[in-house]
Amino acid sequence: MTWTIPNILTTLRLLAAPGVVLMFLYFTRPWADWFALLLFVSAAVTDWFDGYLARLWKQESKLGAMLDPIADKAMVVIALLVITGYAGMDPWILLPATVIMFREVFVSGLREFLGDTAGTLKVTKLAKWKTTAQMVSIAVLFATGIFQHMLIERTVGMDASVIAEIFEGGDDPLNLRLIQQAYWVTWWVGVALLWVAAALTLITGFDYFRKSLPYLKDEA
Template identity: 35%
Template sequence: MNIPTALTTFRCVAVLAIAVALLWPFGALRGVALVLFVAAALTDWFDGYLARRWRQVTPFGRMLDSIADKMLVAVVLLVLCADGTIEGLNALAAAMILTREIAIAGLREHLAAQSVVVASTLLAKWKTTVQLVAIAVLIGAPLTGLPVIATSVGLAILWVATLMTVVSGVQYAAATRGHFANEA
């Protein structure tokens, strides 16, 4: 266990703490959820930076980082849908993001069995950043003086993230289609 892997592990554990804080029925813990979410989101950049800088990139760390990213986005999106922050047609954005994340994870797992590594694209990295920003804004919106406007801004950013998510998913599918030529 090195420091980058410990940061990634923190992100995994923080996901449940964020969910509990957002759904806590005995008092407002939204501020705690926001602080935990921002800290967890920052580890997404920081753990990779440290692993590369200190030459501590490991297959386990790469795998855990991918899982932690998906857990952070998926669980918090689901909780924001459950608490009504994301509702109506905006829940479709969350559903599209979750669909792409699961599909690409499955694609990567299938191709890994064939020793094919599907590298992350620059768009996919930016998509994750935009998703994290949208979620942070949505968590923090009720804490602002203008919660309706802040929520609208968060939802607009979420739709931008959704567009980036779909485009990067199509890029992955197009880039890997040649590996399926012999499969029925």
């Protein structure tokens, strides 16, 4: 194994996936959300850099080719588990998350069955857009958690009538209305992008299955 910079970046991205869970185990919210967002975005950025540097420096390797898709899937699946958990199993998130996870498991099993043949089924541009949509939606939904808990922190101990007055247009020194707006915007944008990602996931999964059909036929 050759530990080039691209391979090191890919390995760090793989390790960052379970790191997202650790943020919620060892930090209180919204700090956990902040750290998870920063870790996830940093890892997502390396997804572009490791491939770019490997091609630029001609350091493409079998190790990198093996680890790269695993790191991508681990990041997406683990982050979706975390978001689904703290969202309280909200169906707006649970349904597209289920579609994405099912596709990733199905395609991974298909690739394992195909063995060396799987390497001949090239990754399409649509599949890359699918991965981008997944990562952007997850990042936005982590931001939703930040705004949600900022709102909770700033209203702890505050009388309900005072809170109601603020949201009805009263004096707002804590910027509660702005935080609430940011919460709703990131929520709906994140959910919309997650459904887009789920749709792209289904399309690319079906395309991969269709291309693999000739290799799944029993010999006559």
